[in-house]
Amino acid sequence: MDSNIKVFPRFQPFKVIIYIVCIFLAALSLFPFIIMIVNSTRSTPEIQGTAVSLIPSTHLVRNYTILVSKDIFDPIRGFVNSIIISTCATLCSVYFSTLTAYALVVYEWKARRGFFTFIMAIMMVPGIVVSIGFYKMVYAVGLANNFLPLIIPAIAAPAMVFFMRQYMIPALPLEIIQSARIDGAGEFYTFNKIALPIMKPAIATQGIMAFVGNWNNLFMPLIILTQKKMYTMPIMVSLLKGDIYKVEYGSVYLGLTLTVLPLFVVYFLLSKYIIAGIAVGSVKG
Amino acid sequence: MKRKRVSYAKYGYIFSIPFVVTFLVCTLYPIIYTGIIGFTNLKGSTMAFSDAKFLPSLGQGLWDNFVETITAPTFHTALSNTVKMWVINFIPQIALALILAAWFTNNQKKIKAQGFFKVVFYLPNIITAATIGILFANLFAYPKGPVNDILIQLGLMDNPYNFSISASASQYNVSFMQFWTWYGNTMIVLIAGILGINPEMYEAAEIDGANGNQQFFYITIPNLKTMLLYTLVTSLIGGMQMFDIPRVFQNGQPQNATLTASLYIYSQAFSGTYQYNKASAASIIMFAIISILSALVFILLKDKDEAKLHKIIKQQEREYKKKIKLARQQLLKEGK
Numbered sequence: 001m002d003s004n005i006k007v008f009p010r011f012q013p014f015k016v017i018i019y020i021v022c023i024f025l026a027a028l029s030l031f032p033f034i035i036m037i038v039n040s041t042r043s044t045p046e047i048q049g050t051a052v053s054l055i056p057s058t059h060l061v062r063n064y065t066i067l068v069s070k071d072i073f074d075p076i077r078g079f080v081n082s083i084i085i086s087t088c089a090t091l092c093s094v095y096f097s098t099l100t101a102y103a104l105v106v107y108e109w110k111a112r113r114g115f116f117t118f119i120m121a122i123m124m125v126p127g128i129v130v131s132i133g134f135y136k137m138v139y140a141v142g143l144a145n146n147f148l149p150l151i152i153p154a155i156a157a158p159a160m161v162f163f164m165r166q167y168m169i170p171a172l173p174l175e176i177i178q179s180a181r182i183d184g185a186g187e188f189y190t191f192n193k194i195a196l197p198i199m200k201p202a203i204a205t206q207g208i209m210a211f212v213g214n215w216n217n218l219f220m221p222l223i224i225l226t227q228k229k230m231y232t233m234p235i236m237v238s239l240l241k242g243d244i245y246k247v248e249y250g251s252v253y254l255g256l257t258l259t260v261l262p263l264f265v266v267y268f269l270l271s272k273y274i275i276a277g278i279a280v281g282s283v284k285g
Numbered sequence: 286m287k288r289k290r291v292s293y294a295k296y297g298y299i300f301s302i303p304f305v306v307t308f309l310v311c312t313l314y315p316i317i318y319t320g321i322i323g324f325t326n327l328k329g330s331t332m333a334f335s336d337a338k339f340l341p342s343l344g345q346g347l348w349d350n351f352v353e354t355i356t357a358p359t360f361h362t363a364l365s366n367t368v369k370m371w372v373i374n375f376i377p378q379i380a381l382a383l384i385l386a387a388w389f390t391n392n393q394k395k396i397k398a399q400g401f402f403k404v405v406f407y408l409p410n411i412i413t414a415a416t417i418g419i420l421f422a423n424l425f426a427y428p429k430g431p432v433n434d435i436l437i438q439l440g441l442m443d444n445p446y447n448f449s450i451s452a453s454a455s456q457y458n459v460s461f462m463q464f465w466t467w468y469g470n471t472m473i474v475l476i477a478g479i480l481g482i483n484p485e486m487y488e489a490a491e492i493d494g495a496n497g498n499q500q501f502f503y504i505t506i507p508n509l510k511t512m513l514l515y516t517l518v519t520s521l522i523g524g525m526q527m528f529d530i531p532r533v534f535q536n537g538q539p540q541n542a543t544l545t546a547s548l549y550i551y552s553q554a555f556s557g558t559y560q561y562n563k564a565s566a567a568s569i570i571m572f573a574i575i576s577i578l579s580a581l582v583f584i585l586l587k588d589k590d591e592a593k594l595h596k597i598i599k600q601q602e603r604e605y606k607k608k609i610k611l612a613r614q615q616l617l618k619e620g621k
Contacts, residue, residue, distance in 0.1 A: 012394070015396075018388050018394065019396075022396070022398075025385075025406060026401075026405045029406060030405060032421070033408075033420075035424065051426070051430050051431040051433070052431045052434050052435060096307075099300050099303065099304075100300065100301055100304040102300055103296070103298075103301045104297075104301075106296075107294055107297030107300075108294055108297070109298060110294070111297075112297060115301060122308065122312070124575075124579055125312065126522055126572060128526050128546075128550060128568050128571055129316055129319060129568045129569065129571065129572040130311075130312055130315045130316055130319070131315075131319075131550075131554075131568065132315075132550075132565050133315030133316060133317070133318030133320075133322065133565075134315035134318075136322065136561070137315055137318060152307065153307060153312070155303050155304065155307040156304050156305075156308040161304065216412075216415075216529075218415050218529045218533075219528050219547075219551075223551075234414075234415040234529070237416050238415050238419070240419050241533055241536075249423065249426075252419070252423060256416050256419060256420050256423075259413060260412055260413070260416055263411055267404075267411050268404075271404045271407075274411070275403055275407060275473055278473045278474060278477075279473055279474070279476065279477035
């Protein structure tokens with residue numbers, strides 16, 4: 001009988017305020033992108049008439065034609081270049097960071113403690129101090145306009161080594177490695193076939209973060225890549241600011257939309273892992 | 286049969302080689318290189334390093350590039366802009382992130398659709414900063430642009446305002462973009478921090494009749510201190526290197542109002558007269574500033590933690606002594 005009694009939640013005015021604030025912030029996050037997507041389908045006169053509209057128009061194809069006709073903005077090339085760089089750099093950083101963490105966790109060696117302290121110390125080195133020396137070095141060895149200078153440095157990612165180590169200590173029981181040794185497995189084989197699969201969840205979250213970070217990087221590609229055919233997506237985007245597109249509002253919005261869409265797709269598919277990844281990565285004390 | 290004892294220690298070294306070699310070649314060597322360039326006359330897009338000379342051999346002072354950079358008014362402007370735009374973004378960012386984190390972790394309020402809000406608040410952070418800079422430049426377009434349109438329709442303004450030629454409006458805009466892209470990230474970090482606090486503390490506080498505000502100020506904030514300082518350090522290091530957004534938004538304009546230290550270094554080294562030596566000196570100075578600031582925060586952080594630990598140990602000792610005393614008294618009583 002008592003189970004029929006419904007308990008109505010007490011009306012909480014404070015809770016209403018919380019929801020209003022949250023909805024306002026959500027709108028603030030989404031609104032610029034909505035305007036961007038809608039305006040990418042509208043013509044310049046339409047945008048000049050009313051800049052804000054939620055109704056898509058019919059000029060998508062025309063905007064695209066104008067966008068690529070200037071022979072500067074090439075979304076497909078930018079996309080392909082960015083994919084190559086980001087994928088290779090991400091693979092390098094997750095593989096070698098896990099390997100370095102493995103060296104720190106599994107083996108007893110004299111310099112181990114010192115090496116870990118060293119990794120903690122270099123985590124905070126600002127990228128700006130490396131840039132000019134790196135640029136001069138890259139030009140001296142003839143690797144300008146090459147993707148390698150944007151990929152190779154990813155091998156040494158101190159923050160990721162730190163994260164991988166924190167994850168590996170509880171996740172990888174040393175008994176497994178002992179038994180692999182008894183079965184006659186080599187150390188490198190054990191790492192590849194036993195440690196890497198166990199580290200998969202950490203590799204996934206760190207990999208996504210590294211990929212997005214590499215994809216969005218503007219500074220280094222901007223100084224290393226000077227030929228148009230090598231441009232990455234962020235460099236392509238920065239070209240939209242130029243005078244060439246000054247009056248082509250619809251095309252600029254379309255160009256921006258094209259650079260954002262792949263990120264949207266990745267984000268909405270993987271947001272769960274991304275958000276879990278930031279939460280876990282941040283708990284360092 | 287003889288069994289050989291194998292030492293695996295050497296694999297620790299072998300597996301660290303890729304990291305160490307890459308670090309030496311791609312980070313340490315470039316830093317030293319940058320430092321050395323700071324003492325030379327290396328400039329111009331065609332000059333090779335082998336042709337560059339150290340300043341003393343040219344009759345100039347060894348530290349001339351550093352002195353010139355430190356005394357250059359543009360560098361001062363860039364430095365103060367960077368600090369200003371970072372502070373204007375960081376204070377509201379950490380405040381809002383803290384409030385949202387407290388709301389989302391509150392067991393009594395049980396906010397619904399949290400997953401959705403988290404995903405949406407974090408969204409701007411994964412979008413290319415360059416895209417956001419240009420998107421905002423377009424949103425604030427003059428005379429016809431979305432922001433001007435909305436402000437006029439809401440009746441807040443009579444005529445469109447040209448945001449791009451106002452120095453302070455441009456600075457606030459850059460700060461806002463930084464705030465907008467980072468508060469979601471900070472919020473998620475702080476939520477993780479709050480969830481890491483022992484829930485028994487909150488239960489005990491509730492039993493003692495503490496309300497939400499009291500719990501926030503007496504439990505959440507003190508226990509989040511380390512996390513807040515960590516956020517401060519990472520945001521500071523990132524903020525001092527602010528580049529992408531100011532570069533594509535207005536490229537430091539108008540009147541150098543959005544010129545940041547990184548943008549200053551970039552434009553010295555990679556445009557105009559290619560003054561690699563001055564840019565190198567400026568980046569070493571920035572390195573020193575960032576290192577000193579983060580070291581300061583770290584020292585504060587470490588001392589506080591140690592003091593806390595010391596306090597806890599003392600307290601435990603006292604309790605232990607008390608227990609022994611009680612037990613002794615008990616024994617004495619029973620003995621009688």
